[in-house]
Amino acid sequence: MSIQIFILSNLMEQSAYPYQLKKKLADFKILDLNNSLSESRLYYNFESLKKQGLIAVEEVLHEEHRPDKQMFTITEKGREQLAGKIYKVFEQAIGIDDMMVGLGNLEYVDCYRVLAILEKKLDKYKKNWAMITTFDSEKYVTTRYADLRTMMDAYTTERYEQLICYMEQIIEYVEQYEKK
Secondary structure, three states: OHHHHHHHHHHHHOOEOHHHHHHHHHHHHHHOOOOOOOHHHHHHHHHHHHHOOOEEEEEEEOOOOOOOEEEEEEOHHHHHHHHHHHHHHHHHOOOHHHHHHHHOOHHHOOHHHHHHHHHHHHHHHHHHHHHHHHOOHHHHOOHHHHHHHHHHHHHHHHHHHHHHHHHHHHHHHHHHHHHO
16 A cells, blocks of 8 residues: 555656656665565556556657666546545554655645544554553463563553654644644
8 A cells, every 4th residue: 555655646746667766765665664665566556556547658668679668647546546545544554654654645635634533543542551551460460470561561551652652743743734
């Protein structure tokens, strides 16, 4: 999904060859913690988007002794579906890193709708955290695993506190973006 948003959002700006986006994609490789961005995935997703009618070949350049170059453009259907793909990224995100491609493409969505999605997620995180904090792990963990319990309690506490903190910052970022 993220790579398709990358392709579509770049084609919103201008038509491009897959190779041009491949070079641009290399700049984002450092942010790809899940190793989901690769050259083969890029070309696969170009074909997939083409089959879905979201992008189309605008021009084919023929060069002697070189493979043909296909210049792609986004279709009207692609323009219409880009926002939906971005909303889906926010809705399906498990963690903050899953939202990065959506945050980088706020110009193509209704920020109020994104805020509603984010606030719902934040509320869920806070409810989960409240439930976790009321759990009495000492009651269920024997002294044999006390060190493990202590480590897991610390991990869970830090993880949820950071998740909630960054989610609040993201919501603030989207609110500020909307005001620009």
